[in-house]
Amino acid sequence: MLNHKLSKEELSYWSDWQQHQDPQAGEYLVEQYLPLVDYVIQRFMISLPKVVEKDDVRSYAYEGLLDALSKFDIKRELKFETYASWRIKGAIIDGLRHSDWLPRSVREKVKKIEKAYLLLEQQNSASVSDEEVSSYLGITKAELNKTVSEAALSTMISMDDEHFEERGIMGNHHAQSPERHLSDRMTKESLVRAIECLPEKEKITVSLCYFEEMKLTEIAEILSVSVSRVSQLHSKAMLRLHASILAVHDHY
Numbered sequence: 241m242l243n244h245k246l247s248k249e250e251l252s253y254w255s256d257w258q259q260h261q262d263p264q265a266g267e268y269l270v271e272q273y274l275p276l277v278d279y280v281i282q283r284f285m286i287s288l289p290k291v292v293e294k295d296d297v298r299s300y301a302y303e304g305l306l307d308a309l310s311k312f313d314i315k316r317e318l319k320f321e322t323y324a325s326w327r328i329k330g331a332i333i334d335g336l337r338h339s340d341w342l343p344r345s346v347r348e349k350v351k352k353i354e355k356a357y358l359l360l361e362q363q364n365s366a367s368v369s370d371e372e373v374s375s376y377l378g379i380t381k382a383e384l385n386k387t388v389s390e391a392a393l394s395t396m397i398s399m400d401d402e403h404f405e406e407r408g409i410m411g412n413h414h415a416q417s418p419e420r421h422l423s424d425r426m427t428k429e430s431l432v433r434a435i436e437c438l439p440e441k442e443k444i445t446v447s448l449c450y451f452e453e454m455k456l457t458e459i460a461e462i463l464s465v466s467v468s469r470v471s472q473l474h475s476k477a478m479l480r481l482h483a484s485i486l487a488v489h490d491h492y
Contacts, residue, residue: 254314269309276321277301280328282455297332304331349387352377357483367439388475434484442477445470
């Protein structure tokens with residue numbers, strides 16, 4: 241069955257592109273879905289450290305769009321925007337992963353911070369404060385915040401590697417072993433609990449960012465804080481959530 245959410249004109253361009261690789265149809269489709277590239281990039285901006293060039297991210301995203309256009313099956317009952325968003329996101333993450341932008345020293349600090357979150361929050365059965373984490377690690381609160389900000393995208397990439405694959409879209413979930421299926425279910429349940437246990441402002445930031453799909457500036461206005469503070473709240477939330485995933489794996 242064809243995707244009837246597309247207009248007749250769009251279906252015609254899709255047909256010309258997929259059957260004949262018609263250049264005019266290809267140009268039309270790229271132009272049609274370029275706003276999707278901008279949208280996905282905006283979602284990544286909340287986690288991008290200053291060392292990452294936005295032009296590089298745009299290049300990765302554009303490659304993801306082209307990949308989606310070449311592989312999308314118009315006969316499936318799936319919106320192209322949904323499929324392409326995952327392809328674009330995957331292309332950005334792959335590009336950033338291979339660019340090796342994060343120094344090893346920072347990676348090591350991140351691992352220590354994640355382990356501190358994991359240990360302290362398991363001991364306390366509650367979210368821990370910046371003061372508790374920095375005291376445990378023997379660093380200042382400023383050093384903690386700096387490392388968290390620098391490593392936010394690294395944590396996001398790591399989470400994507402482990403659990404946020406596009407199984408639901410690509411259909412790989414049918415081939416999962418019972419053990420993998422159980423592990424995934426446990427991870428999702430753990431994340432739900434972890435989000436509920438986040439400090440209030442971090443929970444609000446995650447909710448507004450990923451469920452309400454608000455921009456940084458909009459979240460900052462709601463919380464009455466600076467945009468950089470929202471980015472910091474998001475970074476800490478990602479570290480806590482990644483720590484919860486590690487906990488599931490250690491248990492499993």
